[in-house]
Amino acid sequence: MMAGGLARFVVLILATAICGAASVFQPISDSHRSAALDVFAPVDGSYKSLDEAYEALKTLEILGIDKKSDLSSATCENVVKVLASPSSSTLKDVFYALSVNGILKCKSGEDVPKDIVSKLQTGVKDAKLLLDFYYSVRGLVLVKEQFSGTDISLGDAEAVFRSIKALSQSDGKWRYSPNNPESSTFAAGLAFETLAGVISLAPSEIDHSLIQTLKTGITKLFDSIQKYDDGTFYFDESEGPISTTASVIRGLKSFAASESTGLNLPGDRIVGLAKFFLGVGIPGDAKDFFNQIDALACLEDNRFSVPLILSLPSTVISLTKKEPLKVKVSTVFGSKAPALSVKLSQALSSGSKGSSVINNQELKFDAESATYFLESFPKNFDVGKYTFVFEILLDESANEKVYITEAQTKVPISATGAITIENAEIAVLDSDVGSVESQKKLDLTKDEAVSLSANHLQKLRLSLQLTTPLGHVFKPHQAFLKLKHESQVEHIFLVKTSGKKSELVLDFLGLVEKLYYLSGKYEIQLTIGDASMENSLLSNIGHIELDLPERPEKAARPPLQPTDPYSRYVPKAEISHIFRVPEKLPAKQLSLVFLGVIVLPFIGFLIGLTRLGVNIKSFPSSVGAATSALLFHGGIGAVLLLYVLFWVKAIGSVHDSKGTVFAGSVSVVRRTQNTVSPRSSIEQAEICLKDIYSSL
Amino acid sequence: MVKSTSKDAQDLFRSLHSAYSATPTNLKIIDLYVVFSVFTALIQVAYMALVGSFPFNSFLSGVLSCIGTAVLAVCLRIQVNKENKEFKDLAPERAFADFVLCNLVLHLVIINFLG
Numbered sequence: 093m094m095a096g097g098l099a100r101f102v103v104l105i106l107a108t109a110i111c112g113a114a115s116v117f118q119p120i121s122d123s124h125r126s127a128a129l130d131v132f133a134p135v136d137g138s139y140k141s142l143d144e145a146y147e148a149l150k151t152l153e154i155l156g157i158d159k160k161s162d163l164s165s166a167t168c169e170n171v172v173k174v175l176a177s178p179s180s181s182t183l184k185d186v187f188y189a190l191s192v193n194g195i196l197k198c199k200s201g202e203d204v205p206k207d208i209v210s211k212l213q214t215g216v217k218d219a220k221l222l223l224d225f226y227y228s229v230r231g232l233v234l235v236k237e238q239f240s241g242t243d244i245s246l247g248d249a250e251a252v253f254r255s256i257k258a259l260s261q262s263d264g265k266w267r268y269s270p271n272n273p274e275s276s277t278f279a280a281g282l283a284f285e286t287l288a289g290v291i292s293l294a295p296s297e298i299d300h301s302l303i304q305t306l307k308t309g310i311t312k313l314f315d316s317i318q319k320y321d322d323g324t325f326y327f328d329e330s331e332g333p334i335s336t337t338a339s340v341i342r343g344l345k346s347f348a349a350s351e352s353t354g355l356n357l358p359g360d361r362i363v364g365l366a367k368f369f370l371g372v373g374i375p376g377d378a379k380d381f382f383n384q385i386d387a388l389a390c391l392e393d394n395r396f397s398v399p400l401i402l403s404l405p406s407t408v409i410s411l412t413k414k415e416p417l418k419v420k421v422s423t424v425f426g427s428k429a430p431a432l433s434v435k436l437s438q439a440l441s442s443g444s445k446g447s448s449v450i451n452n453q454e455l456k457f458d459a460e461s462a463t464y465f466l467e468s469f470p471k472n473f474d475v476g477k478y479t480f481v482f483e484i485l486l487d488e489s490a491n492e493k494v495y496i497t498e499a500q501t502k503v504p505i506s507a508t509g510a511i512t513i514e515n516a517e518i519a520v521l522d523s524d525v526g527s528v529e530s531q532k533k534l535d536l537t538k539d540e541a542v543s544l545s546a547n548h549l550q551k552l553r554l555s556l557q558l559t560t561p562l563g564h565v566f567k568p569h570q571a572f573l574k575l576k577h578e579s580q581v582e583h584i585f586l587v588k589t590s591g592k593k594s595e596l597v598l599d600f601l602g603l604v605e606k607l608y609y610l611s612g613k614y615e616i617q618l619t620i621g622d623a624s625m626e627n628s629l630l631s632n633i634g635h636i637e638l639d640l641p642e643r644p645e646k647a648a649r650p651p652l653q654p655t656d657p658y659s660r661y662v663p664k665a666e667i668s669h670i671f672r673v674p675e676k677l678p679a680k681q682l683s684l685v686f687l688g689v690i691v692l693p694f695i696g697f698l699i700g701l702t703r704l705g706v707n708i709k710s711f712p713s714s715v716g717a718a719t720s721a722l723l724f725h726g727g728i729g730a731v732l733l734l735y736v737l738f739w740v741k742a743i744g745s746v747h748d749s750k751g752t753v754f755a756g757s758v759s760v761v762r763r764t765q766n767t768v769s770p771r772s773s774i775e776q777a778e779i780c781l782k783d784i785y786s787s788l
Numbered sequence: 789m790v791k792s793t794s795k796d797a798q799d800l801f802r803s804l805h806s807a808y809s810a811t812p813t814n815l816k817i818i819d820l821y822v823v824f825s826v827f828t829a830l831i832q833v834a835y836m837a838l839v840g841s842f843p844f845n846s847f848l849s850g851v852l853s854c855i856g857t858a859v860l861a862v863c864l865r866i867q868v869n870k871e872n873k874e875f876k877d878l879a880p881e882r883a884f885a886d887f888v889l890c891n892l893v894l895h896l897v898i899i900n901f902l903g
Binding site: 675677690692705732738 | 816
């Protein structure tokens with residue numbers, strides 16, 4: 093039964109398509125881990141730069157992949173080199189060297205690299221730009237974390253705090269530099285991290301009102317958050333939504349960690365941000381991958397609120413298999429959620445508006461697989477598409493401060509079942525009277541069961557009844573009847589569902605032209621398919637012998653059928669462009685002869701000049717006059733030289749770069765030409781040429 | 789009616805020549821220049837007639853360059869001619885500068901049109 097297999101395949105594809113379109117967010121899984129190994133594969137055992145190395149190592153560490161031993165030797169060499177001579181490297185290099193050191197532990201212990209600390213401390217002191225503050229302050233925080241024998245503190249922490257705060261804008265965004273009025277959300281994330289570092293390095297507590305204004309700034313920043321229809325939230329800017337959002341989340345995490353009074357952020361936004369990163373899927377770009385994983389790690393472990401994600405292993409419920417509906421609740425990395433209960437508050441059918449099939453049903457919990465499940469569905473639960481609305485309730489109210497869940501999670505679910513096909517009949521009717529000429533019951537499980545014959549004055553009627561397991565009329569998404577002539581000409585007709593019946597009547601009198609007057613044997617094929625139909629079918633019912641009138645002269649001929657049905661997907665023949673044929677050039681010698689002839693009048697001109705006794709005796713001899721005269725002639729000569737160069741395309745050539753030296757651009761040429769303005773050259777001429785001219 | 793003979797023609801040319809030799813040298817130079825450029829143009833026209841006019845814009849720009857500079861030279865001659873009272877206020881240096889400038893502009897166009 094190849095047809096049956098195909099039908100099953102169609103259903104599978106449809107089911108997958110529905111799952112793909114649904115906005116169900118799955119936590120980070122093993123597919124991310126295997127992708128990470130590809131994305132962050134080092135070239136020749138090391139990474140191009142320290143920041144790339146940090147991003148790779150950090151991502152692999154968060155995902156729990158241990159590759160440190162393979163990478164540490166080459167990367168550590170770079171780290172030690174930078175840390176040994178901080179004077180020859182930038183603040184950024186030092187910062188990333190320390191970051192990598194934090195993961196690989198290339199250098200640790202009590203001996204604090206003094207020159208690094210002093211470089212970072214002068215960095216903080218001299219900093220004007222946000223990035224300088226960021227690298228130096230975060231660098232000091234890293235030194236403090238990694239080298240135990242230190243007690244680094246910023247003496248003038250409050251002044252540093254104020255000077256960073258001075259870069260903030262009223263809308264919660266930050267500027268990169270005091271001279272640049274452009275503000276950015278990405279910079280805001282960097283600023284929060286920097287300020288968190290300043291707070292943790294401060295010897296005494298920072299003025300509380302300063303921190304309070306910063307918190308108001310964070311609230312304002314959340315006003316500029318953007319939203320997708322499926323409830324995901326993100327920040328967008330020129331750096332791209334992933335980088336920008338990740339930067340803000342990193343900043344918020346560090347800030348919340350350094351500060352004791354707690355950060356009160358809108359819960360739905362936090363869940364929306366988590367859903368945004370989960371919805372990204374697996375990025376192919378290393379930077380995006382790092383930002384996604386790092387931001388999710390910040391959301392997994394933070395001091396404001398940890399989002400819990402509701403996910404479904406499958407969004408298709410089969411009514412025939414009586415499988416339970418399974419729901420999982422976990423953090424973004426799939427680790428266990430605290431004790432909670434999941435309630436299916438509504439199951440909205442997409443067909444009938446507003447009516448809910450299931451109301452307020454609590455899901456049972458299976459501790460072993462950490463899954464919540466709904467075992468039985470109510471009797472009136474039929475096949476079709478539904479939107480399930482879940483609610484999560486935390487058992488312990490103490491957890492409500494730590495964890496945050498979505499108020500309602502809407503999940504599209506499709507319920508599938510076996511559709512019963514009854515009263516399938518195919519009949520040939522007499523057109524004028526409507527009396528039945530021949531009628532056959534159809535058994536759709538068998539192929540080639542029917543053989544009919546009809547002429548152009550008769551009709552073909554196909555009728556069947558489709559019912560759902562609950563006995564309702566089922567309207568399939570696809571129901572086609574295909575007639576295929578011996579000459580491979582195909583015609584497809586739609587089977588319409590009206591009332592209880594699905595019916596198709598073909599009046600051959602009106603169809604003769606469409607059938608190209610082709611008499612003979614037609615194969616009949618019936619297709620019924622739907623995403624919720626488990627027994628979708630593609631069945632060869634049989635054949636019909638049609639007796640149609642002769643083809644008139646003017647009628648259209650049937651189109652030629654390609655021998656290979658897949659050839660219509662083959663690429664079209666390449667279009668060859670016709671260019672103008674270049675015209676014939678004369679022989680080169682001929683052209684050269686005429687070039688010589690062209691020079692003859694010029695020689696004649698020179699001879700004529702000598703005959704006339706022209707001389708340049710009165711060329712100015714005093715230094716000043718001679719210089720300006722030379723300048724004038726030189727100027728004219730230069731302009732002419734410029735023309736020649738332009739002509740041979742040595743300069744001003746924009747499109748021809750092969751073999752010519754690009755010595756300038758059109759704009760340069762234009763400017764040079766503009767300097768020869770009429771007035772200046774005339775004045776020059778009057779001064780320079782007085783003597784020469786009068787002598788002639 | 790006096791019959792015209794070759795002697796008359798010779799006389800005519802002779803008187804023309806003697807009259808012309810009285811013209812100042814600078815005007816003669818300009819005349820020579822005009823003759824030079826007109827001949828150059830004629831050679832190009834002959835080339836076109838004999839060989840063909842395929843890069844037509846090159847031919848046009850070559851001929852127009854010669855004709856144009858000849859016309860400009862004639863203008864210069866009108867302006868620097870001392871017997872022409874119309875331009876007696878105009879300094880010959882100014883006229884020459886005009887000539888140079890117009891030539892530069894003309895040839896800028898020519899170079900761009902040359903292709």
